Amino acid sequence: xxxxxxALQGAFREHVAVLAALGHETVEVRGAEDVDGLDGxxxxxxxxxxxxxxxxxxxxxxxxxxxxSGAPVLATCAGAILASRRGWLDADLERNAYGxxxxxxxxxxxxxxxxxxxxxxxxxxxxxxxxVLARLGDDPVLIRQGALVAATFHPELTDDARVxxxxxx
Amino acid sequence: xxxxxxxxxxxxxxxxxxxxxMDVVDADQARIAEEAGAAAVMALERxxxxxxxxxxxARASDPAMIRSIQEAVTIPVxxxxxxxxxxxxxxxxxxxxxxxxxxxxxxxxxxHHHIDKTAFDVPFVCGCTDLGEAxxxxxxxxAMIRTKGEAGTGDISEAVRHLREVRSAIRRLxxxxxxxxxxxxxxxxxxxxxxxxxxxxxxxxxxQFAAGGIATPADAALCMSLGAEAVFVGSGIFLxxxxxxxxxxxxxxxxxxxxxxxxxxxxxxxxxxxxxTETSKLTAADQLAQRGH
Numbered sequence: 127x128x129x130x131x132x133a134l135q136g137a138f139r140e141h142v143a144v145l146a147a148l149g150h151e152t153v154e155v156r157g158a159e160d161v162d163g164l165d166g167x168x169x170x171x172x173x174x175x176x177x178x179x180x181x182x183x184x185x186x187x188x189x190x191x192x193x194x195s196g197a198p199v200l201a202t203c204a205g206a207i208l209a210s211r212r213g214w215l216d217a218d219l220e221r222n223a224y225g226x227x228x229x230x231x232x233x234x235x236x237x238x239x240x241x242x243x244x245x246x247x248x249x250x251x252x253x254x255x256x257x258v259l260a261r262l263g264d265d266p267v268l269i270r271q272g273a274l275v276a277a278t279f280h281p282e283l284t285d286d287a288r289v290x291x292x293x294x295x
Numbered sequence: 296x297x298x299x300x301x302x303x304x305x306x307x308x309x310x311x312x313x314x315x316x317m318d319v320v321d322a323d324q325a326r327i328a329e330e331a332g333a334a335a336v337m338a339l340e341r342x343x344x345x346x347x348x349x350x351x352x353a354r355a356s357d358p359a360m361i362r363s364i365q366e367a368v369t370i371p372v373x374x375x376x377x378x379x380x381x382x383x384x385x386x387x388x389x390x391x392x393x394x395x396x397x398x399x400x401x402x403x404x405x406x407h408h409h410i411d412k413t414a415f416d417v418p419f420v421c422g423c424t425d426l427g428e429a430x431x432x433x434x435x436x437x438a439m440i441r442t443k444g445e446a447g448t449g450d451i452s453e454a455v456r457h458l459r460e461v462r463s464a465i466r467r468l469x470x471x472x473x474x475x476x477x478x479x480x481x482x483x484x485x486x487x488x489x490x491x492x493x494x495x496x497x498x499x500x501x502x503q504f505a506a507g508g509i510a511t512p513a514d515a516a517l518c519m520s521l522g523a524e525a526v527f528v529g530s531g532i533f534l535x536x537x538x539x540x541x542x543x544x545x546x547x548x549x550x551x552x553x554x555x556x557x558x559x560x561x562x563x564x565x566x567x568x569x570x571x572t573e574t575s576k577l578t579a580a581d582q583l584a585q586r587g588h
Contacts, residue, residue: 134313134550135550136310136313136314137306137309139312140309156551156554172310172311172312172313172314173310173311173314173333173335173371175329176314176315176332176333176334176370176546179331180332180546180547180550203310225391226391226392226393227303227391227392227393227394227418228298228299228388228416229298230298230299230306231296231297231303232302232303233296233297242302242303242306244303244307245307245371245393262296283302283305283306283309
């Protein structure tokens with residue numbers, strides 16, 4: 127599969143490495159022209175305000191079309207915030223819900239998924255078509271809506287490739 | 296749940312890649328920086344060019360100004376402590392800043408020792424002029440390295456020198472046999488395990504950013520082309536004639552550094568850059584990059 131990784135700002139390089147290890151062709155996406163021919167897209171972590179500022183209307187429209195086509199999408203942390211803001215994901219998130227960096231943590235989800243939470247957001251509302259795949263305590267941390275998978279943690283910072291494999295095969 | 300592990304410290308450094316960290320001296324500047332797309336802000340009372348002009352001892356900032364910036368923005372807030380000043384670092388940690396910069400821009404507190412950063416929960420960034428210095432700081436627990444450049448000058452030449460130093464030393468290590476790395480570790484005055492990791496991976500084991508003298512989008516792009524993964528801009532934004540516009544332009548230049556046509560658009564009509572000082576005209580005592588070891 128030819129998978130794009132939005133490379134405006136943030137931890138895109140780690141996603142590229144995981145996808146390459148799974149045998150996918152990867153493309154760093156910085157402009158609308160990079161979206162042509164993609165089979166899927168990763169929206170990486172980083173700073174959501176910086177990413178939003180760098181997302182041009184042309185690139186946003188190209189991504190709108192890719193997501194609307196039903197292509198698989200993996201949105202992590204700031205990427206999940208972007209997906210929610212663009213209306214691709216029927217869910218709301220609270221930014222930095224656990225606090226500043228001193229509250230960043232490693233943990234394990236109820237299904238055994240290793241979690242790295244960096245100034246992480248928290249889902250505050252999930253639409254009716256959203257399925258919860260994993261929780262930490264009461265908080266959903268991994269969800270699916272159709273072909274879109276969203277995480278409040280960073281699967282790309284662990285050795286566990288199951289989230290990427292589950293999204294893109 | 297385990298907080299403040301090496302993975303979470305490194306994790307935040309990785310999230311800042313491809314971004315711009317901007318020096319700000321008050322809440323208004325912090326809001327301008329965030330609006331322009333800064334990945335983080337560095338809270339300090341005076342930007343390096345002002346520290347240079349004022350002289351005297353430069354110390355960590357008043358907690359009240361750091362708090363006012365934390366309240367003004369949602370992006371990470373960093374703050375500087377003096378080299379070796381463990382207690383300034385403890386105070387910044389108590390304020391819950393997101394990153395502490397043990398910085399040569401402030402007057403060093405300890406002539407021989409940097410802070411033992413492994414003893415802290417908060418992650419640290421430190422400056423370097425070459426690979427040995429970078430690896431010594433990482434050995435002490437720094438989760439991010441920035442090449443020092445020459446802060447407060449608006450002159451990119453020292454940043455370029457330090458980026459090239461680090462990159463050529465990494466290339467040299469990659470060409471060595473394992474048996475050569477012992478002597479090389481001694482020559483670099485750096486921990487052997489870190490020397491081995493650099494030789495194997497071809498990069499530092501933590502994100503490597505650039506700082507010191509960046510005043511234009513082209514300067515930021517030049518740093519990216521020399522191996523920097525993000526940039527710190529100190530005096531270059533808020534001492535220019537149109538800080539909001541220049542801040543936005545530098546943010547875009549770091550993302551699109553490989554696209555000269557786009558850089559030409561980004562660089563158009565930004566007004567006056569900071570005036571600056573040629574580094575070669577500074578006396579040795581005024582060269583901040585020589586601080587630390």
